Structure formats: structure tokens, C-alpha cells
Amino acid sequence: MGIIIRFTNLDLKVYWVDEVINTKYSFGYTEKELGEQVKAWNGRVISNQELQKFQSLNPEKNSIDVIKALAIEEPQSPPLYYLLLRWWTQVFGDSVAIRRSLSACISLLAFPCVYWLCQELFQSSLTGWLAISLVAVSPFHLLYAQEVRYYAAWTVVILFASATFLWAIRRNKIFHWGTYAATLSLGLYTYPLTGLLAIGHGCYVFIINKFRLNKTVINFILAFLAAILTFAPWAFFLFTNSHKISDWRQSKIPLLGLIKAWVINLQIIFWDFHKNSLWEFPFEQPIGIVIYYLLTLLTSILLGYTIYFICRYTPTKIWLFIVIMILLPWLPLIIPDLIKGGIRSTVPRYLIPSYLGIQLSVAYLFTRKISSVSANYKIWQRRLWLFIVCLVFSMGVVSSLTISQSKIWWNKGKNNDNYPIAKIINRSTSPLIIDKLTEDDGRSIMSLSYLLEPKVKLQLVYDESNIPKVAQGFSDMFLVNPSDELKEKLEKEQNFNIELVYQGKRRSLCKLKKAQ
Secondary structure (H helix, E strand, O other), X not given: OHHHHHOOOOOOOOOOHHHHHHHHHHOXXXXXHHHHHHHHHOOOOEEHHHHXXXXXXXXXXXXXXXXXHHXXXXXXXXXXXXXXXXHHHHHHOOOHHHHHHHHHHHHHOHHHHHHHHHHHHHOOHHHHHHHHHHHHHOHHHHHHHOOOXXXXXXXXXHHHHXXXXXXXXXXXXXXXXXXXXXXXXXXXXXXXXXXXXXXXXXXXXXXXXXXXXXXXXXXXXXXXXXXXXXXXXXXXXXXXXXXXXXXXXXXXXXXXXXXXXXXXXXXXXXXXXXXXXOOOOOOOOXXXXXXXXXXHHHHHHHHHHHHHHHHHHOOHHHHHHHHHHXXXXXXXXXXXXXXXXXXXXXXXXXXXXXXXXXXXXXXXXXXXXXXXXXXXXXXXXXXXXXXXXXXXXXXXXXXXXXXXXOOOOHHHHHHOOHHHHHHHHHHOOOEEEEEEOOHHHOOHHHHHHOOOOOOOEEEEEOOOOOOOOOOOOOOEEEEXXXXXXXXXXXXXXXOEEEEEEEEOOOOEEEEEEEOO
């Protein structure tokens, strides 16, 4: 079922701005090129197809253009996934479903990888199958298995690198450490936060070997250095253009807000009903709120007991690996948030290594509880744990099935208003959209364009201080999420009345009418 739901309704959900940006870079376009084009369009009425040019394959653009665009404008995103996406669409065609199918296919590799990791860590086939099942029905993993982003690939790399790491320690041969070094390199070129995983592996190998410089430690150091040297060319672009990395993660929220976010982040590994926003209650009815709090409490108790059980009843080499896998990616995010303020530790996709560590722990706990043959282990205890196992999997199944049938979910919340906005615009006989297309706008009009009919025309504004004259001859004229400055200038300089026709959680739609 986990396989089926990954390929169900791939084109149903809104194609949100981060997917738009990733597509643009995968096809070799830069922000500069887009900005120059919008300046050239200034005042001109264009078709939706013309705007989609920057979301389409161009034979004049090649893989080198992809690497250049990312190195200059998006250095925190290494090129591996973007190149894969480009080659994927060249082979299989270009559509929303095909683009997302790349992540869906890659996500399937997590199943054998997590099984192998469980074999290396626990030497338990049942734990491996339970871990596969937890990943398969996890709503969190489903979300990123259906998105044009590199987090499904990063999940696979984390699991594969961790398995090859333990394999290399066990075999301790040049070939095995070379495989680990190659895997780390792939991970770094998928997402730079793989470096935290490598640091965690280093802490583990040093502690297990009691900080002695033996053959195992030396082999790890050599493999680590080989991976770093391989990543050095991209690291140069990362540090050179680091000023271009956005700083939205430094937004300050109260401590209670941080704690609430951490609790919710732990829940969504197993169950998720936060359709519109991750930070809002998913239920409005009193009974729904009670159930939500009860599930939250039970999930927190289960996870707390899981960590206790792992640390209490497993050898050091097992619990230490799990604890480092959970804590090390999280601590570098939470400490700056507590000291300086910020929301780094509240972003779920940054915590994928921690999530996988938790799922491994839960799989091991379930294995021990449902297969124990101890004389002191009562039959009612086994039945209770069988009920808990069934409940956890049932919550994951229900969550994942709900997500697979929904047009919107919290991970695309910035553009969840696109469907109602597009529905209103498409009802018009001959509609015109006046909107801005700047870097600050986050390419939201391009996200909306995926839902617009061919009859819709656009007049894009690049500089709000110099608004072109609004074109005439259309049945309806719309403003999508207009700024106060844009509305004021249209009212005063071009004699328009502006009527709000839709107000969503993030975006609004206004209609222009000539003042009498």
C-alpha cells in the first residue's frame, strides 16, 4: 500500500512555489533571466503559455546551465537532484505527474535501505520489516515522496550511508570504506546537511573505539576526508555565494511556540491531519480537539518510553548509534534558536535523520514487545503491545490515505489558496490577471499558472513604482494578492475601483472595475 499511495494522484496537489523554483533551475533558467524577461514584458499582455516558458525544457539549455544557475543563485542546493530531474523529464516527458514521479520512485529505495540498516544495527529481520512498514505508511515520508524536491532522495542517502557505515566498521576493508566515502559524497551533493550525519558517524566511531587511533578510526578519517575533498568544488560556491541564502529561518517566535512546534514535528512521523497548516489545530469540534490532545499525549509517552527502552536494554553500540542519529542533526538547529532566536528547529524536513532514528527505535521496541518469550512476560502485555502496534500503523494508514486524496496539505501551505483563486478566474469569459513577478513574490503567479485555462491572459508588473496602463477589452480584470502600494496606484493613477472577491489564509483575489 505504501508503494501504491506514492503514485496516487501525483498531479492533484497544487504545484507550489518551491517546486516552481526547483523546476526553473532544473531547466537551466536563472532569476536574472526571468527578471530581464519580465522587464521586456512590462505593459504587454502575454499568454499563460509564454509564462510557462520558464517551466519547460529548452533545447538551448544543457546540464552545465543547471550547474551554473544553482552555483550562482542557489548555492545551498547542490546540483545532483536537479540534474536527475532534468534527465528524467528528457526521457519520460514533462508534466507535473512525471516530475513528481522521480521523487516517488527514489523514495522506494528507502525500503531496502532501511531493512539493510536494521540488519547491520539489530541483526533482526522482523525489525527490518517493521521499519519498512513504518516508513511506508508514514505521512511525512509520503509528502516528500510526492514533491519536486530532493528530500526523498536525501532520506535514501541517509539510510544507505548509515548502513554502509556500519558495514564498513564490521568488515573494515578498503573497498567497504571506499563505498562509504562515495555514499557520503553523493549525500553532500544531494543536500549539504549530510555533513551533520557524517560528523555523527565520526562521534560514534571515536566513542566506540574509546578515542584510540586504531585501523577503524583511521579508515573512517580517510573516508571522511575523501568525501569532503570530493565536495570541495561545490563548497567553494556555497561559501562564496552564502550571502544569497535566504534568512527566513531567523524569524523569532516565543519559547512556547518552539516547544509546540517540536511536539508537532514528532507526531507527523506517525500521524498527520494538519491539512491547512502544521501549527493550527486540525479539528474545530470539541471532541476533535480532545482526541488530538489525547493522541499527542500518547505519542509523546510512546516516544519517551522508546528512547528509554533502547538506552536501557540494548548494547552501547546500538543505543549510541540511535541517540547520535536523533540528537546530532537536531542540536545544531535548536541551540541557535534558543540563544539567538529563530525557527530552524521547527522545519520538519531538516530533521529527517532524527525522524529515521526515531522510527528505527520504534521498530526495535515493537519487535521486542511482540516477540518476547520471557517467562515474566504476561499474555496481556503482548496483547496490549499488539494493539499499540496496530494503532500506530492504522494512524499512519489513515493519514496517508487522507493525504493522497487531498488537493492541499500543510507542506504546500503558501499556495493552498491557488485552487479557489483559479476557479474564480477560470469562470470568466475573457479574464486578465495583473500581478507582480519579482523575487520577493516567490514566483506565486507561476505556481497559479499551472491551474489556469489557456483563455487567461496576464499583464505582469516588475516595478510597482512604474505600473503600466492596464489593458482593456477583457470581461474581467483580477489582482492576485496585491500589495497596498499596487492597489493605491491603480485607484489613484488609473481610476479603478478594487473589490475583494476572495480572501484565503495566505492569498487574496481582487477584481478591478473602472470608477464611474
